[in-house]
Amino acid sequence: MKIQKIGIIGAGNMGSGIAQKVAQEGIQVLMVDVKDQYVKKGLENIKQTLSEGVQRKIFTEEQAKEILSRIRGTTIKEEVKDADLVIEAIFEDMDVKKDLFKELDKIWKEEWQTIYGYEGDNSDGEDPLLKRVDSIVQQFEEICRKTIN
Numbered sequence: 001m002k003i004q005k006i007g008i009i010g011a012g013n014m015g016s017g018i019a020q021k022v023a024q025e026g027i028q029v030l031m032v033d034v035k036d037q038y039v040k041k042g043l044e045n046i047k048q049t050l051s052e053g054v055q056r057k058i059f060t061e062e063q064a065k066e067i068l069s070r071i072r073g074t075t076i077k078e079e080v081k082d083a084d085l086v087i088e089a090i091f092e093d094m095d096v097k098k099d100l101f102k103e104l105d106k107i108w109k110e111e112w113q114t115i116y117g118y119e120g121d122n123s124d125g126e127d128p129l130l131k132r133v134d135s136i137v138q139q140f141e142e143i144c145r146k147t148i149n
């Protein structure tokens with residue numbers, strides 16, 4: 001499947017960094033956070049990094065504008081249902097992550113695969129985070145390979 005649009009949940013350091021990198025590769029990005037102010041902060045981080053990239057001659061101004069134009073921010077999680085791939089980048093808090101996966105359950109598309117870098121215990125089968133997991137990986141490279149293949 002050709003990935004044309006990626007949803008990123010969490011517009012913090014990791015989420016905004018991934019959003020920028022993905023947009024640089026020519027892919028549309030929807031970046032989601034819980035409040036407008038956090039979405040705005042994530043977009044500001046990206047603008048700042050792009051502007052530094054222009055100063056360091058990594059991008060032209062035109063390229064930076066184009067990259068930014070591929071990124072849209074929202075607080076409406078349901079909008080990620082149009083994405084080909086969704087990346088979770090929210091707080092490192094298992095309860096918060098589990099609640100998010102419960103919310104995502106409502107809009108889950110069967111073709112979405114869950115590749116998760118987590119070695120957890122799903123022995124009771126009740127963990128909302130893990131019940132969706134198709135494969136668990138330990139290495140980032142392995143995540144990339146599995147996502148692309």
Ligand SMILES: NC(=O)c1ccc[n+]([C@@H]2O[C@H](COP(=O)([O-])OP(=O)(O)OC[C@H]3O[C@@H](n4cnc5c(N)ncnc54)[C@H](O)[C@@H]3O)[C@@H](O)[C@H]2O)c1
Pocket residue numbers: 009010011012013014015032033034035038089090091092093096100
């Ligand atoms: N920052 C890093 O270098 C780094 C490296 C490796 C892994 N990670 C992992 O990436 C994840 C994010 O880290 P970070 O540094 O970006 O954190 P961060 O605190 O900068 O950002 C987290 C963002 O998630 C948002 N958020 C929280 N709950 C949400 C929800 N239910 N829906 C939507 N948005 C929500 C917060 O408002 C915040 O903007 C963590 O799991 C962290 O362990 C981070």
